[in-house]
Amino acid sequence: MNLRVPGPTPLPPEVLQAEAKPMINHRSKDFAQIQNRVVARLKESFQTANDLLLLTGSGTGAMEAAVVNTLSPGDRVLAVSIGNFGDRFADIAATFGAEVVRLTFGPGEHADPDAVRTALAQDPTLTAVLVTHNETSTGVTNPLEDIAGVVREFDKLLIVDGISSVGSIEIKTDAWGLDVVVSGSQKGWMAPPGLSMITMSERAWAAYRQAQMPRFYWDVGKAKKSLERGETPWTPAVSVVYALDAGLELLSQEGFANVYARHARLAAMTRQGIKDLGLKLVAQEERYASNTVTAVWAPEGIEERAIRSTLRQEFDIELAGGQGELTGKIFRIGHLGYVSEADLQAVLDALRVVLPRVGFSGAGAAGARG
């Protein structure tokens, strides 16, 4: 199957083989050696000297960890959202008792750093900012460096959902002053889902020491103490650690600069192909369109499910649908991790055949061109 959803991603043979390695004691030198290597490589890709902790759980778990380790009930938090995952971050903070001020942008929009500045200037009681780097639901990448610059002007805690960006789109955790960054193993890391990661700056640890939200499983203080012995506080997803280790080995061999360039190249190719088919990107400005996932409006009057089910049944291509309010209105093409030109050319070629059959006669579809 040409699995083109924005995670889980297809896995290279080396990673599949690594998953099938025998179990070991998670409280052993062998495990410590693997975890230490994984953490060192992740820190390299996050471009950080901050603590980085592996957590067993989905990316949403790491988002919850980011919140409960740094905030207290009643804290006023600016939640910058450009889609479903930004909304989720806000919901998590509200669930645990933060007073969430929402700064929301419409579908396909990026977060405007000036709007963040205005929000922070208007309300000096805000203590932290939650922001999504790459919004998987709309295929938009926020100008994180600029947003971070604004947050640094006001000296607030900056908590970043980098789940579908880090490892595929460059992020400079330390240079940009990102206090907390989370990601998930099933995105650009060429690994299956089950693990997530979180970085903590000195400012984040200072917040941790004051934070009053209840935390146990996600307690990064416990994780840091365990990591000093090469361990984890709770039994980790060992086979996923094996896989992440193998994925990071492949990414290291390719070189992260090359990995980012590959993602940029494949994303540009996908966007051009989509436009050539007469379809419209959800991203309103192409310079903010994501290098890991392309979201596409279903043509007027066309059922997007019909497009996806035909691609699945006849071409063995699996795309993702829309989420939240975009359900039924868009489809999404994942191009992150273990992905090549051929994988995306196959999607574009299949769309060229399928679109006329579901009733779309826009420019570039087979009917129009033939």
Added chain:
Amino acid sequence: MNLRVPGPTPLPPEVLQAEAKPMINHRSKDFAQIQNRVVARLKESFQTANDLLLLTGSGTGAMEAAVVNTLSPGDRVLAVSIGNFGDRFADIAATFGAEVVRLTFGPGEHADPDAVRTALAQDPTLTAVLVTHNETSTGVTNPLEDIAGVVREFDKLLIVDGISSVGSIEIKTDAWGLDVVVSGSQKGWMAPPGLSMITMSERAWAAYRQAQMPRFYWDVGKAKKSLERGETPWTPAVSVVYALDAGLELLSQEGFANVYARHARLAAMTRQGIKDLGLKLVAQEERYASNTVTAVWAPEGIEERAIRSTLRQEFDIELAGGQGELTGKIFRIGHLGYVSEADLQAVLDALRVVLPRVGFSGAGAAGARG
């Protein structure tokens, strides 16, 4: 390696192969089919018609889920503890604001149902009871049916940590009236760590609707709603689901009654072997000794780490040490999941050689017998 820790357990070839299957979309009919099959088989082994939800996380995450989905801050909870994991359950409840009344038994003791009755009779403000079925840290299995009977007399909510029991030691969730039961994939299920499961009775759902502890990632209401579509609310550990599916297939082929009998037989063999070596079980009464893990006191004056490191280096056998206050005082032999007589005979034979070398000349060690 003869991995004889109480999880992670060795994995059968069929399970290792299942882990290496290609990724699929977790929001697809293919995934739904697998998850539905896994849930159906798990319900059979939990002997329950209650809802059973798969969670991506360690067993400790499922313990946290059990607490935050059913309790409110200020709730008075009886935490019955016979060791490290019972203490952990109490700590989780306290962290999230429950008023925890601890009923604690010493190392190697089982929880006395009469003591539970006395505690519940003395304090009618208690609303729930937390109890460990099988205490992995001491190798003791509580008389859960009797304890449950007492809790039912008082009509309290009964929340059970069955992490290292269910699937290996019979548990009758519905017949015994267990409201919430949790387990973890890396125990008897012949699967790697990364997934946990939780069952919810009608009484547990009633508690859920009143419970005020903050919950987001672990929200079983969200999980139930997703499961109705064959999905999970957050990206699940897909490869671990594959593995759990394969492990359950093997357990089903063997038949759960046979699986329980095998665990009972291997545990009895292990205990007899340990006693023949002149060593002492941590379990104070053998009828409460665990069928999944045997905890053994290190002989007087002998460093338990020396025993384990020699077994590891010279015999490729990995045992577990003690936890909490038992660190350095005991070692533990896991015998759950994919395990046979030969695996345990190898441990006993190696101990017979190693014990005299580390200075123990008790009955049954090679020096004493030779």
